[in-house]
Amino acid sequence: MSRNVLKVKERKDRYKVCYMPGDDSGFDMMEGALVVLLSMDLPIDWVRADLGWCMWEKSVNKFGQGDPRCNTVPPETIDKIRSSDATLMAAITSKSGVKGFKSAILQMRQLFDLYINLRPAKTLPDLGSPLKGDPKIDLVLFRENTEDLYSAVEFHPLPEEMFNLHKGMERFRKMGDVAVSWRVFSSVGCERIIRAAFEYAKSTGRTKVHCCNKANVIRETDGMMKRIFLEVAKEYEQYGITGIEENADATAMWLIKNPQDYQVIVTSNVFGDILSDEASQLTGGLGFAPSGNIGENTAIFEPCSGSVPKYAHQYRVNPSAMLLTSKMMLEYLGLDQAGQKIEWAINEVLKENRPKTLTYDILRDFRNDPDWERNAASTIEMATAIAQKINPSLTDSTLEDIKAKAREMCDWTKTFGFED
Numbered sequence: 001m002s003r004n005v006l007k008v009k010e011r012k013d014r015y016k017v018c019y020m021p022g023d024d025s026g027f028d029m030m031e032g033a034l035v036v037l038l039s040m041d042l043p044i045d046w047v048r049a050d051l052g053w054c055m056w057e058k059s060v061n062k063f064g065q066g067d068p069r070c071n072t073v074p075p076e077t078i079d080k081i082r083s084s085d086a087t088l089m090a091a092i093t094s095k096s097g098v099k100g101f102k103s104a105i106l107q108m109r110q111l112f113d114l115y116i117n118l119r120p121a122k123t124l125p126d127l128g129s130p131l132k133g134d135p136k137i138d139l140v141l142f143r144e145n146t147e148d149l150y151s152a153v154e155f156h157p158l159p160e161e162m163f164n165l166h167k168g169m170e171r172f173r174k175m176g177d178v179a180v181s182w183r184v185f186s187s188v189g190c191e192r193i194i195r196a197a198f199e200y201a202k203s204t205g206r207t208k209v210h211c212c213n214k215a216n217v218i219r220e221t222d223g224m225m226k227r228i229f230l231e232v233a234k235e236y237e238q239y240g241i242t243g244i245e246e247n248a249d250a251t252a253m254w255l256i257k258n259p260q261d262y263q264v265i266v267t268s269n270v271f272g273d274i275l276s277d278e279a280s281q282l283t284g285g286l287g288f289a290p291s292g293n294i295g296e297n298t299a300i301f302e303p304c305s306g307s308v309p310k311y312a313h314q315y316r317v318n319p320s321a322m323l324l325t326s327k328m329m330l331e332y333l334g335l336d337q338a339g340q341k342i343e344w345a346i347n348e349v350l351k352e353n354r355p356k357t358l359t360y361d362i363l364r365d366f367r368n369d370p371d372w373e374r375n376a377a378s379t380i381e382m383a384t385a386i387a388q389k390i391n392p393s394l395t396d397s398t399l400e401d402i403k404a405k406a407r408e409m410c411d412w413t414k415t416f417g418f419e420d
């Protein structure tokens with residue numbers, strides 16, 4: 001029988017976890033999450049690594065613009081990820097228009113072949129959904145994570161021979177400046193993400209898997225995904241699981257109209273990126289949206305959001321996305337109870353609704369508080385309330401020690417990588 005890829009390869013008494021604060025508000029998110037995680041007495045040894053725009057700048061300062069060693073991921077970080085049981089990563093910045101710049105997370109997804117991007121979207125009972133009728137949403141999206149338009153196979157300017165590659169290119173010859181990004185799918189890539197989605201449905205008692213594609217227009221790539229999906233779906237009929245394929249644009253619409261109809265969605269990289277952000281907005285917004293990049297040998301867990309640069313180092317962001325991401329990581333490590341406690345505690349804090357325990361996004365978007373800016377809790381205040389729910393016997397002085405430790409672990413004035 002094949003191994004469950006959504007769980008760590010080897011169960012241990014203690015785990016080594018690489019944590020990466022990322023960029024901008026990523027540091028605040030990670031610090032908030034660590035306030036909770038450090039208060040839980042988990043069997044985890046933490047190792048810090050850095051990546052993202054901060055590392056790009058450091059490498060440019062060290063090697064000079066244009067040097068091939070400039071990167072968003074230093075070799076030290078790759079070693080730390082490789083030698084850890086799992087990695088917890090906060091949000092990073094991805095700049096367009098910077099020559100030589102490659103997104104750190106895209107590189108890691110490909111380097112470690114993290115082919116599953118697991119993105120759950122679930123309404124928390126005491127937050128609810130902004131949709132009419134407050135639907136109960138509980139879906140899990142399997143986004144293919146290593147192929148498609150994010151493979152970074154791009155051409156600009158176009159070599160002359162590319163105009164001869166396909167008759168469809170003929171009409172672009174007279175258009176002047178032309179750029180091309182290749183959308184590459186493989187049958188192996190399609191089949192493994194589709195099987196992961198069906199296996200998940202089978203192991204969690206879910207009865208429907210939707211495959212969202214545009215095979216009606218993008219015939220070769222999405223056509224391949226649709227064909228393989230329908231073949232694999234037949235194998236799972238015996239388990240009472242129905243495979244439904246639909247156009248991704250229709251999914252975008254149906255998700256708003258009837259989100260409860262979805263249990264498991266499997267889709268390609270770009271559609272998955274977009275549909276998961278949409279699903280997150282139906283269940284609490286990016287402040288509550290977790291994800292995991294998972295492969296056969298390791299996994300990197302990160303919130304779905306970007307680095308919220310406008311609030312960088314101001315401790316305004318909601319720690320929940322980072323904490324629900326930590327929950328996914330704990331479940332990967334087999335520490336399911338600890339993970340569930342985190343989700344329970346977030347919901348309890350929402351339920352209690354005490355002053356200075358909820359961040360701005362919750363007050364503004366879910367509580368209609370006209371004075372949301374003044375009443376908002378900081379990232380650390382909300383994280384502290386969650387930690388106290390999990391462990392009500394925490395004394396003030398222990399909490400202060402934990403907060404100081406989390407702050408030191410996420411010191412953004414110190415970064416590690418590209419050292420001599």
Ligand SMILES: NC(=O)C1=CN([C@@H]2O[C@H](COP(=O)(O)OP(=O)(O)OC[C@H]3O[C@@H](n4cnc5c(N)ncnc54)[C@H](O)[C@@H]3O)[C@@H](O)[C@H]2O)C=CC1
Nearest residue numbers: 092093094095105286287305306307308309317318321361
């Ligand atoms: N996985 C990745 O590497 C991603 C990186 N990015 C990068 O992040 C940077 C910023 O991108 P944006 O488009 O501004 O997206 P963003 O996700 O950083 O922010 C969008 C909006 O979502 C809200 N938000 C996100 N996380 C939140 C949280 N934890 N608490 C409260 N509110 C939250 C904020 O209102 C923010 O204005 C860019 O450089 C972008 O390329 C963006 C998305 C994913």
Ligand SMILES: CC(C)CC(=O)C(=O)O
Nearest residue numbers: 094103105106150273304
């Ligand atoms: C900036 C990109 C890496 C975006 C993306 O792929 C993501 O949101 O996961």
